[in-house]
Amino acid sequence: MARHLHLLRLLCLAVVVTAARAMFHFNFGNDLGHPFGGSSYTRHEIWRRAALASKARVARQTARLGKVLGKSGDISAADVTISPYADQGHWLTVGIGTPPQPSKLIIDIGSGLTWTQCKLLSPMARQLEPLYDPGKSSSFSLLPCSSKQCQEAVFTNKSCTNNKCLYENDYGSNVKASGVLASETFTFGVHRNVSLSALAFGCGKLSSGSIAGASGIMGLSPSPLSLITQLSIPRFSYCFTPFAERKTSPLMFGAKADLSKYKTAGPIQTISILRNPVEDIYYYVPLVGLSLGTKRLDVPAASLALKPDGTGGTVVDSGTTMANLVEPAFKELKKAVLETVKLPVANRTVEEYQLCFALPRGVSMDKVQTPPLRLHFDGGAEMVLPRDNFFQEPSPELMCLAVVQTPDSFAPSVIGNVQQQNMHVLYDVGNRKFSFAPTQCDQL
Structure with missing residues (x-):
């Protein structure tokens, strides 16, 4: 756990805000972990696994886009081998809950909802960190079906049971994620941390497929439930190091995201x-x-x-x-x-x-x-x-x-x-x- 907490370092003054009500400057910078960092794969094996994951990801995204556009397309579950989600993207460890519980999230600018595997739903996929347990967090709260987040959210399937906003996202290729919408405090950093309260997220599970040891996804797309939209972050940047070198890559938000400074x-x-x-x-x-x-x-x-x-x-x-x-x-x-x-x-x-x-x-x-x-x-x-x-x-x-x-x-x-x-x-x-x-x- 010490290794993951170390990855939460941040050069910023501590601030606690309520994302739903307050405007603030989220000036955050950190290093993203490499998809194959610490693995024993050769350079050739990395490329092959990454290419397989890339094809699977495009198939999932195309299937999802096809449903939005009302087009069935030619992709079926038999077309693409299921690939670990973590083979596809860089990751960041954040703290979820009060007190913070470390979660390794895959950074994804093609996803909206930020979600983590949650003890509430008995996840099937294995992960490296202890499972996030909302019962151990004083800031966890389920979002009712009448909430703006539930009303605006677009998923493959959405339903309301006992005033809980349940969702399911089908990414194609037999990869499905499901869960319940909730709000929680997210912490970036540990020694000088930034805690953001009342962020809508998915307390869920990957119903099928794999995220190769990660806990979930951090969505940075333009959609309503993404971290970018919820926090009204005006801009963000990243700089990916050469893929085969397995080095970390910088990610910046807010004022730190300024190409002229580097x-x-x-x-x-x-x-x-x-x-x-x-x-x-x-x-x-x-x-x-x-x-x-x-x-x-x-x-x-x-x-x-x-x-x-x-x-x-x-x-x-x-x-x-x-x-x-x-x-x-x-x-x-x-x-x-x-x-x-x-x-x-x-x-x-x-x-x-x-x-x-x-x-x-x-x-x-x-x-x-x-x-x-x-x-x-x-x-x-x-x-x-x-x-x-x-x-x-x-x-x-x-x-x-x-x-x-x-x-x-x-x-x-x-x-x-x-x-x-x-x-x-x-x-x-x-x-x-x-x-x-x-x-x-x-x-x-």
């Missing part, structure tokens, strides 16, 4: 965060084109655009390691990569990758030069991805494109966490702006 390796660029007219699960950005090196690919901007019916578009995600592109964009990129990379296409298939090259015997991917992948945004901004941000080495002598085609025609393209590595990104939620700058993240 050293960058390139210019700070800013684009708009788009609003989906149908759902509030994701942060959408205006991707309009792609280039490989200096060659602009023949990708129609309309194929990347967010449609009036809420389909398509491009989202930024914290938990997906593989980039996803709609069919026209992926086909053009695959064609350009085949023309550019002077290596034989691998004659063996690798699960989860759609294009791989055979490396010469005894040669690693580090020795292969490739032009950068450039993401062009409306207004002229350009995110430049070096080789390690769009290629991976899942097996010795094998180099694979870390970009795949979206699983369904209505699904958005996805800029994942590996594409964002060594990139300091900022979500200015209040002004609906997304900023980014190349940065040596382990030096922040």
